[in-house]
Amino acid sequence: MTTGVDVAGDGARSSASGRDSTGAGWLVLGAQECRDLWWSGRGPLLLFVLSVLLSGVTYLTATNRALNFLEQREAVNLVVQFAVALGVLAALIVSADGISGERERGTLETLLVTPVTRRAILAGKLTAALSLWFASFIVSIPYIWVLAGGVGIMGQALALAFSYGTLVAAGLASVGLLVSALSNSNKTSLAGSVLLLLVLFAPTQIPTGMPQGWFFDVLVRVNPVTSALAHISAQLVQGRSWTQDLSYLISPIVIVVGAAGALAIAGNRLVRLTAGGGSG
């Protein structure tokens, strides 16, 4: 919930329409959203759940003989992928609640009368969602450290988790915000966003031994999640350079540009009291 946004005092704000014209409104709103997320206990609770899951996966990986006998890089890769997946899920949950949650709690009206543009509202919501991703990444550092320390790939694993995770989190959090803005019910928004994430992550669970032809390769590259994770694996496990198979980065970049662009272009029409038009 976001109420009582204070943009006064920054010395430069109101245009003739009463809206923030300096572009700093989203920063103020982003800071307010982050405070709401973290001080209300919602963010720390999500991080706690994420850390419990990461603990389980890391411990099982470290004690599993099947993984232990051979390739430490595989184990590091598994935990990096899991950390990215959980961090993205957390960011998506927060963004999917962004507009539809405000509507359902009846606080969107208050937010709309604050002197910030609707695009700034969306940018603020996106900032809060991404703050959860960044916190998730920080939480995942000790888990990656404990597994990657002995192989000398800790720096690489962290850099990959951060860069690719940020790309995917930004893209999917933008999609979550779009879904949220288009949903009247918060349940619909959350269910739709989580279902989308599950669909995108499903191909990562296909056993590697299965025959995978060109169609599977196309599916992997079109899907922003699988393509980012495949590029991480190629570097961490197979030791390839980041410049090899750069085509894997196309779909994550497209989803960021497409979803964030849609929010920027249609922002004013998306943030309304009811989804799909009506008042607001």
Added chain:
Amino acid sequence: MTRPLLLLASLLWVLLASAAPAEAAPPHVTVVARPDRVSTTLGDEFVIRTQLTNTSGADTGQLLVHLNIASLDGRAYVDPEDWSSERSQDISLEPGENRTLSWDIQAVNSGSFAAYVVVLPAGGADEPAGALVVSPMIKIAVADRSTLNASGALQVGVVVPVLLGGLALAAHLRHRRRA
């Protein structure tokens, strides 16, 4: 009387000889493997080399040299694909020629194992079957090793959730007090 009997015996011999499958002679090749014994640790990689020599006065033709690995103590299920990704090599040797083939192997199970190389004449399925040439056995002893830090993982796995749980609880209580 003896002539018809001889004729019948000859006919039978011809018939039997034509019915029996022809067996190809094994390739005239000797195989020497080095080293004959390997002691390593789980996950480590090593190389074995096999030297093949054509001992005949003619070309060997196309030969398929295939590596195999078996467990000697029967404790581990061995999937040779996991041990070596390239287990077959094609060669042909001129008379008297010898060639050394290298095999990159990674120990993926602990225990006692044997590696050996088989030389087969390459060709289609309709070629006559025949005996194989097998290298001497290379004994491989693989010691167990734990590569991942399980105790460190346990410590991190307990400490991080406890800290974050405490943080979440503190934030929740603070929020409730304010509300």
